[in-house]
Amino acid sequence: MELFANLLGKIEALSSQNVLILSSLIMALIMALVMAACAIVFTWMERKVAAFLQSRYGPMRVGHWHGVAQPVADMLKILQKEDIIPAEADRTLFTLAPVVIFIGSLLAWAAIPFAPGFIASDLDLGLLYIFAVSSLAVIGILMAGWASNNKWSLYGAARGAAQMVSYEIPLALSTVPVVLYTASLNMNDIVIAQQGGVANWFLFRDPFLFVAFVVYFICSIAEVNRGPFDMPETESELVAGYHTEYTGMRWAFFFLSEYANLFLVSCIATAVFLGGWWAPIPGLPLAPALNFIVKSVLLVFLHMWVRWTLPRLRVDQLMYLCWKVMIPIALICVIGSGIWLMVSGQAS
Amino acid sequence: MYTQLLPVLLVLSVAVVFAAVFLGLSYWLGPRRPDPLKETTYECGIPPRGTVQIRFFVRFFLVALMFLLFDLEAVLLYPWVLLYGDFLSAGQAAFALGEISVFLAVVVVGLVYVWKKGGLEWQ
Numbered sequence: 133m134e135l136f137a138n139l140l141g142k143i144e145a146l147s148s149q150n151v152l153i154l155s156s157l158i159m160a161l162i163m164a165l166v167m168a169a170c171a172i173v174f175t176w177m178e179r180k181v182a183a184f185l186q187s188r189y190g191p192m193r194v195g196h197w198h199g200v201a202q203p204v205a206d207m208l209k210i211l212q213k214e215d216i217i218p219a220e221a222d223r224t225l226f227t228l229a230p231v232v233i234f235i236g237s238l239l240a241w242a243a244i245p246f247a248p249g250f251i252a253s254d255l256d257l258g259l260l261y262i263f264a265v266s267s268l269a270v271i272g273i274l275m276a277g278w279a280s281n282n283k284w285s286l287y288g289a290a291r292g293a294a295q296m297v298s299y300e301i302p303l304a305l306s307t308v309p310v311v312l313y314t315a316s317l318n319m320n321d322i323v324i325a326q327q328g329g330v331a332n333w334f335l336f337r338d339p340f341l342f343v344a345f346v347v348y349f350i351c352s353i354a355e356v357n358r359g360p361f362d363m364p365e366t367e368s369e370l371v372a373g374y375h376t377e378y379t380g381m382r383w384a385f386f387f388l389s390e391y392a393n394l395f396l397v398s399c400i401a402t403a404v405f406l407g408g409w410w411a412p413i414p415g416l417p418l419a420p421a422l423n424f425i426v427k428s429v430l431l432v433f434l435h436m437w438v439r440w441t442l443p444r445l446r447v448d449q450l451m452y453l454c455w456k457v458m459i460p461i462a463l464i465c466v467i468g469s470g471i472w473l474m475v476s477g478q479a480s
Numbered sequence: 481m482y483t484q485l486l487p488v489l490l491v492l493s494v495a496v497v498f499a500a501v502f503l504g505l506s507y508w509l510g511p512r513r514p515d516p517l518k519e520t521t522y523e524c525g526i527p528p529r530g531t532v533q534i535r536f537f538v539r540f541f542l543v544a545l546m547f548l549l550f551d552l553e554a555v556l557l558y559p560w561v562l563l564y565g566d567f568l569s570a571g572q573a574a575f576a577l578g579e580i581s582v583f584l585a586v587v588v589v590g591l592v593y594v595w596k597k598g599g600l601e602w603q
Contacts, residue, residue, distance in 0.1 A: 152486065153486065153490070156486055156487035156490045157490050157494075159487060159490075159491075160487065160490040160491040160493075160494040161494060163491060163494070164494050164495070164498050210506070211502075211505055211506050211509050211510070212506075212509045212510055212511075213506070213510055214510050214511050214512060214513065215506060215507065215510055215512075216518060216519065217519070218519050218520065218521050218522075219516070219519040219520065220520075220521050220528075230499075231496075231499045231503075234495065234498075234499050235492065235495040235496065235499070238491060238494070238495040238498070239488065239491055239492060239495065241491070242487060242488050242491045252487045252488075252490075252491055253484055253485070253486075253487035253488050253491070254484060255484050255485075255488070256484065260555075260558065261488075280521075281521060281532050282521050282522060282523070282532065283523065283532055283534065284522075284523075286532055286534065290536060290537075290540050293540075293544075294539075294540050294543045294544075297543065297544065297547040297551070298543055298546075298547060300547070300551065301547065301550045301551055301554055304551070304554045304555075305554050305557070308554070308557055308558070308561050311558065311561045311562065312561050312564050312565075315561075315562055315563075315564065315565035315566075316562070317558070317562070371522070371524070376522055377521070377522060380506055380510055381502055381503055381505075381506030381510075382503070384502075385499070385502075447602055448601070448602030451539075451543070451600065451602050452600070452602075455546070455591075455595075455600045456595065456600060459550070459591070460588075460591075463584060463587075463588065466557065466561075466584075467577070467580075467581065467584065470564065470573075470576075470577050470580070471577065473564070473568060473573070474568065474573035474574065474577060
């Protein structure tokens with residue numbers, strides 16, 4: 133009898149472990165699907181937004197209604213393209229670079245809380261983990277630029293790396309004031325601390341947090357290399373920057389990662405500043421995941437609006453903005469929020 | 481720890497499998513018609529001139545150096561930030577703020593030095 137109970141206990145322990153593995157695997161697959169969906173939805177959305185801002189129609193034919201099936205058609209086309217590796221290229225690095233960028237952007241999704249309990253990995257170091265993993269993209273860009281053995285690629289990669297590492301500093305610093313309030317880097321804890329309507333979102337908790345959000349938003353545009361900060365891929369100077377030599381599916385991985393990263397930085401902003409899955413007014417009968425996704429997509433729309441409205445910056449203006457404007461402001465926000473917390477004496 | 485890091489490992493493996501499947505699919509579906517002209521380095525249509533071993537603008541190295549220092553500074557802020565709540569509830573917030581102000585002052589002096597020396601100019 134004792135033996136039987138022992139055995140039963142072991143089976144139970146084993147099965148709970150298996151349940152953990154199975155549920156994590158399902159979450160990982162969902163994250164991969166979310167990423168693929170982002171590329172499909174946002175390429176169409178970007179074309180439509182760009183067209184709308186420039187008084188054009190954009191894609192109209194594929195899929196009958198406003199070209200909704202255009203991304204699917206594009207993907208089928210890309211799959212059938214020839215994969216060209218230049219004779220001069222470093223083959224190993226050239227083939228690995230898109231995969232490194234793709235893995236970096238998918239890994240960061242593991243710590244994004246879409247809804248209560250709907251998170252692939254409830255990491256205690258969530259926020260730090262996301263920043264650490266998403267900087268894998270810098271390595272991927274440098275690999276792509278170096279391996280292509282092309283002047284445009286190399287210049288694009290050097291610019292891209294300089295820009296991304298520079299803007300990573302104000303990006304990380306602008307989330308520090310929020311952590312002052314939560315005293316936790318766990319993404320779930322950060323969202324839970326914003327329960328109860330717009331007034332409790334970190335965006336409106338104190339004026340320094342509002343400024344920190346603006347700093348975060350501007351730096352996130354630079355971090356995903358989009359206009360007006362698209363120096364690494366300026367088509368009028370560098371052809372296409374670090375992915376000049378890429379074709380077919382490998383090029384598509386760069387594209388996929390760009391849109392996935394765009395949604396990622398918007399999701400981080402939603403979770404950290406905009407109340408995550410909480411509805412704007414407490415008690416609104418909206419699904420938590422819906423709240424989260426609507427807020428993130430609105431931020432993505434803002435990114436697109438900025439991209440198609442503002443002209444591109446020069447490299448020196450880019451560096452000026454980062455080191456002489458964004459970093460000092462972010463540092464002031466950290467100290468300012470600390471003083472505000474001390475004077476008002478509220479901590480959650 | 482184990483339950484937190486296992487999902488990360490699974491996401492990593494899903495990413496690798498996803499990438500492998502799509503690259504394999506394009507390898508299977510795409511044509512392969514190699515051509516020496518097609519495989520030359522793209523330089524706007526003209527034959528490539530010179531080498532790619534170009535000289536880099538020295539500013540890029542400076543940016544890399546400054547990134548190392550300032551990113552380390554940002555990471556060093558996190559432990560203080562996580563403990564600030566404890567200081568606040570113990571009524572020692574002014575002390576904690578003073579401490580971090582000293583740390584930030586050192587960093588800001590560094591930033592001002594680089595600024596005055598012209599290390600942030602891109603000309």
